[in-house]
Amino acid sequence: xxxxxxxxxxxxxxxxxxxxxxxxxxxxxxxxxxxxxxxxxxxxxxxxxxxxxxxxxxxxxxxxxxxxxxxxxxxxxxxxxxxxxxxxxxxxxxxxxxxxxxxxxxxxxxxxxxxx
Amino acid sequence: xxxxxxxxxxxxxxxxxxxxxxxxxxxxxxxxxxxxxxxxxxxxxxxxxxxxxxxxxxxxxxxxxxxxxxxxxxxxxxxxxxxxxxxxxxxxxxxxxxxxxxxxxxxxxxxxx
Numbered sequence: 420x421x422x423x424x425x426x427x428x429x430x431x432x433x434x435x436x437x438x439x440x441x442x443x444x445x446x447x448x449x450x451x452x453x454x455x456x457x458x459x460x461x462x463x464x465x466x467x468x469x470x471x472x473x474x475x476x477x478x479x480x481x482x483x484x485x486x487x488x489x490x491x492x493x494x495x496x497x498x499x500x501x502x503x504x505x506x507x508x509x510x511x512x513x514x515x516x517x518x519x520x521x522x523x524x525x526x527x528x529x530x531x532x533x534x535x
Numbered sequence: 536x537x538x539x540x541x542x543x544x545x546x547x548x549x550x551x552x553x554x555x556x557x558x559x560x561x562x563x564x565x566x567x568x569x570x571x572x573x574x575x576x577x578x579x580x581x582x583x584x585x586x587x588x589x590x591x592x593x594x595x596x597x598x599x600x601x602x603x604x605x606x607x608x609x610x611x612x613x614x615x616x617x618x619x620x621x622x623x624x625x626x627x628x629x630x631x632x633x634x635x636x637x638x639x640x641x642x643x644x645x646x647x648x
Contacts, residue, residue, distance in 0.1 A: 461624050461638030522567045526578040
């Protein structure tokens with residue numbers, strides 16, 4: 420296991436199209452997070468799963484965004500009817516909630532979305 | 536919700552100098568404060584963290600201090616090296632339950648050789 424992986428790394432789409440990103444967390448991690456990062460900003464929380472349950476969603480997450488984590492393994496983030504304002508880096512992170520060092524997030528390298 | 540402010544946004548130092556990055560948080564219940572380093576084009580990685588029952592923590596050239604009363608914490612890097620050049624993010628959260636870190640906007644540290 421080499422860490423958190425995300426796919427695709429880059430996606431260019433036209434406004435109005437749907438896009439889906441995938442995240443494969445570190446296998447023994449039970450928590451999975453999605454963050455969005457724009458230029459010059461820190462990561463902004465979008466949503467969070469513990470195992471397969473989606474426990475929290477940010478108010479930033481409009482109805483066009485949906486995330487799933489079937490079977491508590493990989494996760495997908497789908498954006499419907501993309502808008503130019505959705506252009507950002509979408510970061511996935513995972514963690515193990517019961518570890519002694521609980522709290523450390525292990526990030527993937529991100530999926531960069533450009534909406535034309 | 537939690538709000539984390541981070542300053543400065545950009546910090547330029549000469550190799551060998553010290554660098555200090557400061558963050559403030561709003562939620563007095565926050566008790567876990569990690570710092571992440573993000574090199575250009577790479578993923579953020581944890582470099583040091585501190586919990587609210589500790590006032591200071593050191594790891595070689597980096598240290599973090601926490602003032603719970605004032606709700607601020609700082610990252611200190613001594614004897615900076617060019618490979619320290621990166622964006623540094625502070626974060627704050629409440630451990631246990633729905634642990635969701637809130638990040639600062641980041642500080643771009645540039646270390647000139």
